[in-house]
Amino acid sequence: MKNIFLLLFIAVTTFSYGQNSLNGQVKDESTNQPVVGATVYISKLDIGTITDLDGEFSFQGISNGTYNLLVSSLGYSSRTRSIVVPSKEALEIILSPSAIEMEEIIISTPFHQLQSENVMKVERATLEEISRTGAINLAEGLTQIAGVESITTGTGIGKPVIRGLSSNRVLVYTQGVRFENQQFGDEHGLGISDSGVESVEVIKGPASLLYGSDALGxxxxxxxxxxxxxxxxxxxxxxxxxxxxxxxxxxxxxxxxxxxxxxxxxxxxxxxxxxxxxxxxxxxxxxxxxxxxxxxxxxxxxxxxxxxxxxxxxxxxxxxxxxxxxxxxxxxxxxxxxxxxxxxxxxxxxxxxxxxxxxxxxxxxxxxxxxxxxxxxxxxxxxxxxxxxxxxxxxxxxxxxxxxxxxxxxxxxxxxxxxxxxxxxxxxxxxxxxxxxxxxxxxxxxxxxxxxxxxxxxxxxxxxxxxxxxxxxxxxxxxxxxxxxxxxxxxxxxxxxxxxxxxxxxxxxxxxxxxxxxxxxxxxxxxxxxxxxxxxxxxxxxxxxxxxxxxxxxxxxxxxxxxxxxxxxxxxxxxxxxxxxxxxxxxxxxxxxxxxxxxxxxxxxxxxxxxxxxxxxxxxxxxxxxxxxxxxxxxxxxxxxxxxxxxxxxxxxxxxxxxxxxxxxxxxxxxxxxxxxxxxxxxxxxxxxxxxxxxxxxxxxxxxxxxxxxxxxxxxxxxxxxxxxxxxxxxxxxxxxxxxxxxxxxxxxxxxxxxxxxxxxxx
Structure with missing residues (x-):
């Protein structure tokens, strides 16, 4: 364990850094007019911004490298574009009008992509969508997602079930870390409040590659x-x-x-x-x-x-x-x-x-x-x-x-x-x-x-x-x-x-x-x-x-x-x-x-x-x-x-x-x-x-x-x-x-x- 953290420390202290700015504009394909309020997100850096009244955006302090830029706006098809930093000129991103609902970024898979670009199918629901159903707790709200149900003991205790598998066969991650709360017990609830949770992602099927034991279901x-x-x-x-x-x-x-x-x-x-x-x-x-x-x-x-x-x-x-x-x-x-x-x-x-x-x-x-x-x-x-x-x-x-x-x-x-x-x-x-x-x-x-x-x-x-x-x-x-x-x-x-x-x-x-x-x-x-x-x-x-x-x-x-x-x-x-x-x-x-x-x-x-x-x-x-x-x-x-x-x-x-x-x-x-x-x-x-x-x-x-x-x-x-x-x-x-x-x-x-x-x- 000490050797692992020592190697991480050496890696951090021996790499050189580069700082750059990244600027661009988002436009409507049919009108060539700027798209105001579009979300621009760099998945690898986990940073985002919103375009201004001129459809322009700017990032500061970006290291040298190749990144995926994800751009989305209500009423348009979301778009991913590969960019190289430093960039010699401002970017121009063109969005196509669409009646399809705006896509969100999938965090639970390692490459942070739009669902339409993801190899693995991941179900996603925001807590706003779940709260609209009137569910009393998070476990009940999750049953609105196809393939997810809940084992209940009254209203206070609920355990998620993914395609018939539950307890230690379903792994829960919160705040980016594996959650452990004696989840083997039939009457042991989820143990997490939906308060302060933005969205829920569900991987249906074995995810041991990414998460190890207990992600079998x-x-x-x-x-x-x-x-x-x-x-x-x-x-x-x-x-x-x-x-x-x-x-x-x-x-x-x-x-x-x-x-x-x-x-x-x-x-x-x-x-x-x-x-x-x-x-x-x-x-x-x-x-x-x-x-x-x-x-x-x-x-x-x-x-x-x-x-x-x-x-x-x-x-x-x-x-x-x-x-x-x-x-x-x-x-x-x-x-x-x-x-x-x-x-x-x-x-x-x-x-x-x-x-x-x-x-x-x-x-x-x-x-x-x-x-x-x-x-x-x-x-x-x-x-x-x-x-x-x-x-x-x-x-x-x-x-x-x-x-x-x-x-x-x-x-x-x-x-x-x-x-x-x-x-x-x-x-x-x-x-x-x-x-x-x-x-x-x-x-x-x-x-x-x-x-x-x-x-x-x-x-x-x-x-x-x-x-x-x-x-x-x-x-x-x-x-x-x-x-x-x-x-x-x-x-x-x-x-x-x-x-x-x-x-x-x-x-x-x-x-x-x-x-x-x-x-x-x-x-x-x-x-x-x-x-x-x-x-x-x-x-x-x-x-x-x-x-x-x-x-x-x-x-x-x-x-x-x-x-x-x-x-x-x-x-x-x-x-x-x-x-x-x-x-x-x-x-x-x-x-x-x-x-x-x-x-x-x-x-x-x-x-x-x-x-x-x-x-x-x-x-x-x-x-x-x-x-x-x-x-x-x-x-x-x-x-x-x-x-x-x-x-x-x-x-x-x-x-x-x-x-x-x-x-x-x-x-x-x-x-x-x-x-x-x-x-x-x-x-x-x-x-x-x-x-x-x-x-x-x-x-x-x-x-x-x-x-x-x-x-x-x-x-x-x-x-x-x-x-x-x-x-x-x-x-x-x-x-x-x-x-x-x-x-x-x-x-x-x-x-x-x-x-x-x-x-x-x-x-």
Whole structure:
């Protein structure tokens, strides 16, 4: 490790730098007039600007080298142009008018390109788009992305599912670093607030080449809020109310930037009562509250860009078990979780002549406490009055008597690093080599444990290259990973609950190869073949005890092997000024798939499940249509379909596979009208089919349809902008149970009608 950082330091201090300015103008192809407000972005340097009233732009302090300049503006086709710095003359960029929506930069793939130019298909959604749906949390909002669903425990806990894979098979990145929060647990939520997140990118399929172990099923990449433009500042505050949970959310932020320094600070607090089902019953102890603080300091000087960010997320979430006490109290009952996540990240970018070095460092601390159920007597005092004095008094008594000691108290400490060197461009080739690693320690302080005290060490090395021609792009790469797991024993040999020490090492070679071919400017195809792996986690290797959050007794298997998979992905896309259509099919073969299997035994009144392995396969895909007829550019008709089928080698279906679904949306983007701006409205219907392809310990789930609608607008008072938003989900108050709900076994329905009212003020 010391040698790695020594080499990085020597590299930084021995390269010479060059400083240049870059100027240009953006024009309309049909009128030859300047394009005002166009976004001009240099992906390698991660800097951007906006054209002025003359369509002109300027960058200062640019090192010698070859860069991709990405130019985009609403109403025009986005364009990428390769430039060489220093440039002897000002650039002239010509944009073609288009009714197709403006493209954004993809950050999660290594070459930072427009999606239309990317070899790998990546789904992207802004938090503004997600918030318009009225989702209560980020995990719920992600289900609007085709191929993404969520495993839920009430409204406070949600885990992303990508094409049927979840938990440790989906890797989450936040602030540019790998996020670790004991994500193996079924009832362990995402642990990240959408506050201070600008956009979400989803890689569907094995991404071990770029991210290593646990990216076997895909990657959820959260892009943090951007700093304010140079020499500007912004203050904003928002408030949201949810009718179903009587939940409130307050959010405020400030950011400012000078030529070299940038700063931002954002705080968020939200609290919810028990949610109400479609039959007007509240689900006892589904209440939760969450605090979130994000801050960042950016520095840019010549050939160095630094970004230091910190996030504290603290939540207290009830674990619902029944429909009992009817209350709108927001005081969490036992059993509940109390979780704190600390994320400190430092992103360093060093720019040399024609090359660059990107070094990301992260420190994460997860403090998880779980409090067991000691309030059996409270349900003897149930009442039909939601605001009755008696029930509120009962809840207070429960907390006073039983809120002291956590049954489970676990600290997970993680340090990770990611260094990538971008070689000088050689003709049409771009090449990157890198190293990634992680140091992780788990410590227990409670009387119960889920996983023993242990240390995990990861190291990976990778190389990837991209070859670009006018109509053809090829990307390929290879990677080697090593993971070591060393855990301590727990308990006494021969006694119930004894966990022996584990000392295992796991190794894997993985690769990826992809081709994008443009049959025409409107018709594009992508073919990708990638392999991925996942080392067994501590729970799968060492469990031996009752897991109260899931109501089962779990037994691990210290002899488990790597999960290893390969996936073939085929994507076809056609787009013109009137409509877009796409289809994306995949086949995923997984060797040594790890899953829980019921043994038929009962220990401590819990059914016993043991971790076993079997080969498995998954296949399916997504298809969609987006109609935006010209000149009715404000009208959007969208429809997406998704299907996943998962089977073991013995023919049994895999558990927790999402049901087929169709999402139809009618959207109106009305833009600026008189004193209103950015006005929009939508109505959508999501139809979920019956799920009868179930594992041997699952029950079938009936189909249902959920109607949603919303509208929003903004207006200005002097220099103050006010944004208003109203959205409703499950407007017909359907009583339903999702196949991915962990409350399904107790026959507890999901949330009924919810209307979200939001206002935001920007100064």
């Amino acid at each position: 895909g990657v959820l990449y959260l892009n943090p809020e951007r700093y304010a433009p140079v020499r500007t500042s912004q203050l904003d505050a928002g408030f949201t109310y949810n009718t179903n949970t009587e939940g409130i959310r307050t959010n405020a932020g400030f950011k400012a930037s000078s030529n070299k320094l940038k700063f931002l600070l954002r705080g968020n607090y939200e609290v919810h009562s028990d949610y109400k089902t479609g039959n007007e019953q509240r689900v006892t102890n589904s209440r939760f509250d969450e605090w979130d603080l994000k801050t960042g300091v950016g520095f840019r000087s010549g050939d160095y860009h630094g970004d230091l960010r910190y996030n504290l997320n603290a939540s207290k979430t009830g674990i619902p078990e029944e429909i009992g006490l009817q209350s709108t109290s927001k005081d969490v009952l036992e059993p509940y979780q109390q979780v704190q996540n600390h994320v400190l990240s430092l992103d360093n970018k060093f720019y040399f002549d024609n090359s660059s070095l990107d070094v990301k460092l992260g420190y994460l601390f997860n403090d998880r406490k779980e409090f067991e159920d000691h309030h059996e007597h409270e349900h003897e005092h149930e009442t039909d009055h939601e605001h009755g004095e008696e029930e509120e008094h009962d809840e207070e008594e429960v907390h006073e008597e039983h809120g002291e000691e956590a049954a489970l108290d676990t600290h997970l400490e993680t340090i990770n690093y990611d260094a990538k060197y971008h070689f000088p461009r050689m003709g049409d080739f771009e090449t990157i080599v890198g190293v990634q690693g992680m140091f992780q320690n788990n410590k227990n302080f409670g009387e119960e444990i889920l996983i023993p005290d242990a240390s995990i060490r990861d190291f990976g090395i990778l190389a990837t290259t991209h070859y670009h021609l006018d109509n053809l792009d090829i990307q390929a790469g290879i990677r080697y990973d090593n993971r070591s797991i060393d855990s301590e024993s727990f308990g006494e040999t021969g006694h119930e609950g004894f966990i022996p020490a584990v000392d295992r090492k796991f190794n894997s070679f993985n690769g990826a190869f992809g081709v994008k071919y443009d049959f025409s400017p409107a018709f594009v195809t992508r073919i990708n073949l990638a392999t991925g792996f996942r080392a067994p986690n501590l729970a799968e290797l060492t469990s031996n005890g009752s897991h109260h959050g899931t109501n089962r007794y779990e037994i691990g298997n210290a002899s488990l092997k790597n999960e290893q998979n390969y996936q073939l992905d085929l994507a076809l896309e056609y787009r013109n000024e009137h409509f877009e259509v796409f289809t994306n099919a995949f086949y995923n073969n997984i060797s040594n798939y790890i899953y829980l299997n019921p043994t038929g035994e009962i220990i401590d009144d819990n059914n016993v499940f043991e971790y076993v392995q079997n080969n498995a396969e998954m296949y399916g895909g997504e298809a969609g249509l987006h109609i935006h007829p010209h000149p009715l550019d404000w009208l959007h008709i969208e429809s997406t379909y998704e299907l996943v089928i998962g089977k073991q080698e013995n023919g049994n279906y895999l558990p927790l596979i999402p049901a087929q679904s169709i999402l139809n949306t009618l959207r109106f983007e009305l833009g600026d009208q008189k004193w209103l701006s950015e006005s929009y409205s939508f109505i959508s219907l999501k139809s979920i089919f019956e799920q009868n392809r179930t594992s041997i310990f699952e029950t079938e789930t009936a189909g249902y349809s959920l109607l949603s609608a919303g509208f929003g607008t903004s207006f200005s008072i002097d220099t103050t902008e006010v944004q208003l938003r109203v959205s409703g989900k499950n407007l017909l108050n359907e009583t339903y149970i999702s196949h991915l709900s962990r409350l399904k076994t107790d026959e507890i329905p999901n949330m009924g009608r919810n209307v979200s009212l939001g206002v935001k003020v920007i100064l």
